[in-house]
Amino acid sequence: MLELVELTKIYPGAKDPVVALDKVSLTVGRGEIFGVIGRSGAGKSTLIRCINLLERPTSGTVSVDGHDLSSLGDQALNRARREIGMVFQHFNLLSSRTAFDNVALPLEIAGTRPAEIRPRVAELLELVGLSGEAGRYPAQLSGGQKQRVGIARALANRPKVLLCDEATSALDPETTIQILDLVADINRRLGVTVVLITHEMSVVRRIADRVAVLEAGRVLESGPVYDIFTRPAFETTRRFVAETVGYEVPAALLAMVAENPGIGAATLMRVSLVGVPPGEPLMSRLVRNFAIDVRIVAGRIDAIQGRPFGSLVVLTTGTPHDIAAALDYMRQRNVQIEVLGHVAANDRAAS
Numbered sequence: 001m002l003e004l005v006e007l008t009k010i011y012p013g014a015k016d017p018v019v020a021l022d023k024v025s026l027t028v029g030r031g032e033i034f035g036v037i038g039r040s041g042a043g044k045s046t047l048i049r050c051i052n053l054l055e056r057p058t059s060g061t062v063s064v065d066g067h068d069l070s071s072l073g074d075q076a077l078n079r080a081r082r083e084i085g086m087v088f089q090h091f092n093l094l095s096s097r098t099a100f101d102n103v104a105l106p107l108e109i110a111g112t113r114p115a116e117i118r119p120r121v122a123e124l125l126e127l128v129g130l131s132g133e134a135g136r137y138p139a140q141l142s143g144g145q146k147q148r149v150g151i152a153r154a155l156a157n158r159p160k161v162l163l164c165d166e167a168t169s170a171l172d173p174e175t176t177i178q179i180l181d182l183v184a185d186i187n188r189r190l191g192v193t194v195v196l197i198t199h200e201m202s203v204v205r206r207i208a209d210r211v212a213v214l215e216a217g218r219v220l221e222s223g224p225v226y227d228i229f230t231r232p233a234f235e236t237t238r239r240f241v242a243e244t245v246g247y248e249v250p251a252a253l254l255a256m257v258a259e260n261p262g263i264g265a266a267t268l269m270r271v272s273l274v275g276v277p278p279g280e281p282l283m284s285r286l287v288r289n290f291a292i293d294v295r296i297v298a299g300r301i302d303a304i305q306g307r308p309f310g311s312l313v314v315l316t317t318g319t320p321h322d323i324a325a326a327l328d329y330m331r332q333r334n335v336q337i338e339v340l341g342h343v344a345a346n347d348r349a350a351s
């Protein structure tokens with residue numbers, strides 16, 4: 001549906017040319033929610049401007065439904081741009097127009113007959129839950145309501161792709177969730193393909209099907225969100241994941257085992273829930289099958305695309321032999337375990 005092939009953008013730059021995008025190739029399937037995540041300067045804005053052809057790529061192509069937009073002349077391009085609806089971080093609403101008139105604007109520009117505009121705008125406002133706010137001006141709307149207007153406006157010309165540029169970055173966490181859930185709902189109901197450009201993994205985690213990690217103008221890795229979260233191949237990706245799942249082991253605990261690697265009578269380990277079949281009572285099995293005690297000292301469990309994801313930091317006590325046997329048992333069941341070290345005897349009382 002949306003296909004980028006070796007998209008490259010080179011700016012002249014003050015001294016040397018700046019390669020903002022370096023052979024970015026991505027394919028986004030019809031009806032998919034696809035996240036592109038990157039830090040500041042990774043090339044996200046350039047990517048957006050190249051996807052909607054506000055900027056001509058230096059080389060490479062952008063195709064929607066097999067039509068190469070990058071080869072179109074200006075007039076054809078203006079028409080083709082309607083295939084891509086844009087949602088902006090700062091909403092970009094016209095302050096002198098009501099919510100209704102903001103949503104109507106792209107229809108007016110496209111030359112839609114006035115008699116058709118009214119019911120279409122009413123339908124769009126209902127879709128985003130703003131039927132009661134049609135006559136309000138942007139200044140009279142909350143941030144979340146303004147973004148709902150922005151989404152309705154982006155959908156006005158029935159685009160095939162909804163391109164969201166940091167669409168929730170100006171919103172508080174609760175409103176962010178509401179807007180993301182609205183985007184997911186619209187994706188399901190209308191089948192519109194969504195591209196989410198963001199610097200926040202929590203945005204990707206909540207609604208995206210697949211994600212690409214952008215760094216220095218290149219795609220580091222891409223794949224289904226669950227796979228990227230559970231097996232990040234690059235340090236940049238690992239840091240994005242850590243930000244959203246709180247993967248860090250508390251420093252006080254790490255200090256206790258810092259000098260004592262390997263297994264001891266009190267062993268601290270991180271058990272990743274990836275690979276644990278849903279519903280498996282792993283911890284109680286360990287306690288029942290081996291002569292060990294297990295104490296959960298830190299952890300966080302979430303779900304991504306309905307599958308459990310997260311890790312527990314556990315302190316296991318018993319003989320080193322029994323703890324090693326329990327580790328074997330878990331590893332045989334494909335549970336990922338990292339032994340962080342053991343607590344020395346004189347620290348044990350404090351642990």
Ligand SMILES: Nc1ncnc2c1ncn2[C@@H]1O[C@H](COP(=O)(O)OP(=O)(O)OP(=O)(O)O)[C@@H](O)[C@H]1O
Nearest residue numbers: 011013018020038039040041042043044045046047
């Ligand atoms: N018009 C321009 N001329 C020269 N260099 C540019 C231009 N626009 C962007 N760049 C450079 O291209 C690189 C990518 O910038 P871009 O704005 O696409 O990144 P970004 O990921 O969107 O960052 P941010 O989130 O901070 O906007 C940066 O090194 C930037 O300095």
